Amino acid sequence: MVFTSHLPKISPPSTDVFNFIFNTGRDEYPRDRVLYRVHETGETLTLDELETRSRRFAQVLVTKYGIKPDDVVAFLANNSIQYPIAFFGVLAAGATISPIPVQTGLDAPAVVPRLEQADAKLIITDSTLGALSKGAAEVYNNIPLISLDALENEPAIASITALVEAEQTPYTGFNLSTQEETETHNAFIYRTSGSSGTIKSVLTTHAHWAANLLTTKLTVPENTDPAKDVWISSLPFAYGINAKLNLGLNVLLGIPVVIVLTPFDKDSLPLIDTYGITFLFVTPPLAAQIAKAEKTPQTTFKSIKWLLSAGAPLHEKIRDAVQDKFNGVRLTLEWGTTETLLITLQIDERSTVPGSSGTLVHGIEARVIDLDSGTDLGVGQKGEILVRNSLARFAGYKDNAEANKDFDAEGWFHSGDVGYLDENANVFIVDRLKELLRVGDGYGTHVSVGEFEAVLFDHPAVATAIVVGIRDVETQQEHPTSFVILQPGYENGQNLAKLAVEIEAFVEDRLGSFKKLSGGVWFVERYPTVGYKINRQRLKTLVNVGEGDRSVRWVEVGA
Numbered sequence: 001m002v003f004t005s006h007l008p009k010i011s012p013p014s015t016d017v018f019n020f021i022f023n024t025g026r027d028e029y030p031r032d033r034v035l036y037r038v039h040e041t042g043e044t045l046t047l048d049e050l051e052t053r054s055r056r057f058a059q060v061l062v063t064k065y066g067i068k069p070d071d072v073v074a075f076l077a078n079n080s081i082q083y084p085i086a087f088f089g090v091l092a093a094g095a096t097i098s099p100i101p102v103q104t105g106l107d108a109p110a111v112v113p114r115l116e117q118a119d120a121k122l123i124i125t126d127s128t129l130g131a132l133s134k135g136a137a138e139v140y141n142n143i144p145l146i147s148l149d150a151l152e153n154e155p156a157i158a159s160i161t162a163l164v165e166a167e168q169t170p171y172t173g174f175n176l177s178t179q180e181e182t183e184t185h186n187a188f189i190y191r192t193s194g195s196s197g198t199i200k201s202v203l204t205t206h207a208h209w210a211a212n213l214l215t216t217k218l219t220v221p222e223n224t225d226p227a228k229d230v231w232i233s234s235l236p237f238a239y240g241i242n243a244k245l246n247l248g249l250n251v252l253l254g255i256p257v258v259i260v261l262t263p264f265d266k267d268s269l270p271l272i273d274t275y276g277i278t279f280l281f282v283t284p285p286l287a288a289q290i291a292k293a294e295k296t297p298q299t300t301f302k303s304i305k306w307l308l309s310a311g312a313p314l315h316e317k318i319r320d321a322v323q324d325k326f327n328g329v330r331l332t333l334e335w336g337t338t339e340t341l342l343i344t345l346q347i348d349e350r351s352t353v354p355g356s357s358g359t360l361v362h363g364i365e366a367r368v369i370d371l372d373s374g375t376d377l378g379v380g381q382k383g384e385i386l387v388r389n390s391l392a393r394f395a396g397y398k399d400n401a402e403a404n405k406d407f408d409a410e411g412w413f414h415s416g417d418v419g420y421l422d423e424n425a426n427v428f429i430v431d432r433l434k435e436l437l438r439v440g441d442g443y444g445t446h447v448s449v450g451e452f453e454a455v456l457f458d459h460p461a462v463a464t465a466i467v468v469g470i471r472d473v474e475t476q477q478e479h480p481t482s483f484v485i486l487q488p489g490y491e492n493g494q495n496l497a498k499l500a501v502e503i504e505a506f507v508e509d510r511l512g513s514f515k516k517l518s519g520g521v522w523f524v525e526r527y528p529t530v531g532y533k534i535n536r537q538r539l540k541t542l543v544n545v546g547e548g549d550r551s552v553r554w555v556e557v558g559a
Contacts, residue, residue: 001378002367003421005360010218012363012391013210016176017187018091020210021251022051025217029226029254036084038259039271043081047254050084055170057089060163062171065122065144069094069174070185074120075238076100076111076133079259082148082160083237086124087247089160091187094174095121098189098201099238102129103529111136115143117201117398118189124160127151182207182392189398190240192338200403202338203395204240211391212341213248215362219347221306226254229278229305232271233257234264234286240338241310245281255279266293269301276303282322282331284312285527285534288464291321291457292487301326310334311533315454316354333357335427339394339406339413343387344427356426363391366427367412368420382420382430386412452480452517455510459503461490466527468536470519472546479545481519482507483555485526496523496553519545522555 013020031048038044061067073090075097077083090097098118100111115123115136125133126148134154137143150159176182188204231250235242246257258275260268266289271277282290287309304326309319314333322331332346335357343366344358345351351359360366367386368377377383388394388411397403406414419429431448449467456465463485469478484503500521508516520543528538542555 001376002365003360003425004366005362005364006425007218007359007362010214010362010391012179012207013214014177014179014182014207015210016091016094016174016182016185016206017209017213017248018054018088019175020206020213021088021248025210025214026252027226027254033254034256035251035254036081036257036259038081038261039275040261041081045081045084047251050088050251052170053085053164054088055092055172056164056167057085057160058092058171058174059169060167061089061093061095061122062173064163065146067093067095067121070096071121072096072098072118072189073122073124074098074100074115074118075124076102076129076136077124077126077148077238078102078128079233079237079261080126080148081259083259084247085164086146086148086160087237087243090124092171092174094185096186096189099240099243100191101236101238106132108132108135108139112139114191115140122146124148125157130154130157176206179207182210183395186395188240188243190338200400201398203398204341205392205395207392208341208389208395209244209248211363211389213244213252215391216244216249216342216345217252219345219361220249220253223305224253224255224278229255230275230303231255231257231279232264232275232277233259234268234281235283240341241334241336242281244341245308266290270299272301272304273299278303279306279308280304282307282309284309284314285464285529287314287318287322287331290325291318292463293325295325304329307331308334310336315450315457317454317457335417335429337413337415340387340389340415343415350424351426353422353424353426353428355428356422357429358426360421360425360427364389366421366425371418377420379423380420382418385415385417385419385421385427385429387415388412449480451511451515452482452507455507456482456484456503459506461487461499461503463487466534466536466539467517468539470540470543470545479519480515480517481540481543481545482517482521483524483527483539483542484521486523497551500550500553519543520550521553523553524555524557526557528557 015024032046034044034046036045073095100114123133123145125145130151145157147157147159151157183205185206186203187206187209190202192200233246250257319331335344336342343364344360346358365388368383370383394413396407417429418431421427452467453465456462465482465484467482470481471478503521504517528535
């Protein structure tokens with residue numbers, strides 16, 4: 001059975017991303033409206049400044065650096081006021097952006113394969129990451145670098161400010177105007193979060209990115225007021241979801257974005273009142289922080305109109321706690337993937353059903369197939385969800401034939417998400433295929449990690465918990481194993497081995513002995529991450545469930 005969106009079928013944009021954002025898709029608003037403001041420095045950037053400087057930077061890229069359409073420019077830089085200029089300048093030149101998110105432990109040997117996979121011709125960097133970028137560039141093809149700020153120790157690396165100030169001619173030489181053209185030129189190459197082994201680099205065409213911007217624009221809350229609203233960037237621009245929202249949707253609507261130069265966490269929440277923030281993107285890890293954080297009398301959060309989360313299903317308890325902190329404002333969910341960007345969104349009462357990620361957006365089709373047989377299922381039947389975008393094709397992975405098998409001959413993408421659809425095309429995500437555990441003897445039975453995590457959240461000592469399946473190499477059985485971050489006050493003066501046994505019994509009492517945490521409970525100070533998502537694969541390497549000694553329950557995550 002094929003499920004189709006109940007929202008009206010729309011005509012996909014037939015233009016390149018730059019011209020869609022600044023011309024054909026943008027709402028009318030004053031060109032002197034400030035679109036970006038840096039919290040720490042007060043620097044600002046208006047629409048007119050952004051478009052003018054971006055086109056001048058595109059001219060520099062084409063004439064000084066020889067960048068051609070579909071050449072790849074890598075970004076290894078932190079958020080700054082110059083980032084949007086570089087971002088849109090690359091798109092205006094017709095080149096393809098390959099963002100490299102900044103992560104703990106990132107070094108040149110980790111960057112070089114990214115440059116090789118993308119076939120990068122140039123790196124956009126900054127003073128903080130300049131040495132790392134230079135080292136990677138030298139190992140790779142010694143490609144040039146441009147910095148978002150001045151590099152005092154590297155005068156040979158030009159800053160974007162100096163380049164743009166010296167160039168007065170705006171570049172207008174790249175324009176796509178047909179659907180065929182927009183589907184044959186790539187705007188972005190994004191690496192899938194958590195990919196391992198051969199790098200999975202997702203090709204995103206101009207048609208696909210523009211269509212997703214348009215569908216997202218059509219589903220923003222009705223009370224959005226661009227003349228008064230203010231958004232904040234809670235993620236680095238290198239992540240696709242943040243680029244879509246705060247380097248695209250905000251420009252289409254004319255809404256200012258506050259840029260924060262330090263990582264956004266629960267300690268950053270007072271900025272909501274400082275700037276009257278009306279929209280906040282809440283990552284799952286941030287949601288877990290907010291859920292159990294104390295709300296102080298000094299913070300009101302009264303300006304918030306819209307909360308959005310994506311990246312992983314949220315437990316209802318965490319979602320309810322976040323909504324309570326923000327005065328009952330609904331935390332809406334977006335379901336998408338690196339490959340698809342957007343599949344469903346909660347937009348009205350009919351699509352905001354408890355447990356639902358929302359309704360299929362404009363032009364999206366879906367199927368549900370049985371986990372074992374692969375046969376098609378119907379309304380309310382649980383299996384793997386497949387999706388297809390009728391507005392723009394999913395371009396697949398760059399140079400990765402094995403990974404491209406996730407897209408079948410008819411264009412259906414195997415999402416890896418387990419769930420079902422109702423009669424209104426609302427999607428209910430139950431779990432990830434990789435996060436379903438098989439427990440018990442023989443072939444075993446599927447158990448959801450989300451079920452474990454929801455119960456663990458209720459224990460007073462638990463701030464947040466992640467459950468993974470760890471295989472015992474001796475018995476070849478998979479054991480549900482929990483990694484817990486403790487609430488303040490529980491870290492010191494506690495017998496952690498005793499507390500772990502208590503939490504294990506707490507879970508077994510509620511779920512039964514068949515669903516017990518047979519791999520144990522282990523305590524960590526923080527979780528390893530890939531991007532803004534928790535790296536569950538890394539957690540699996542921290543303990544050996546077959547060793548038997550559980551007298552020490554504290555685990556060091558390391559770099």
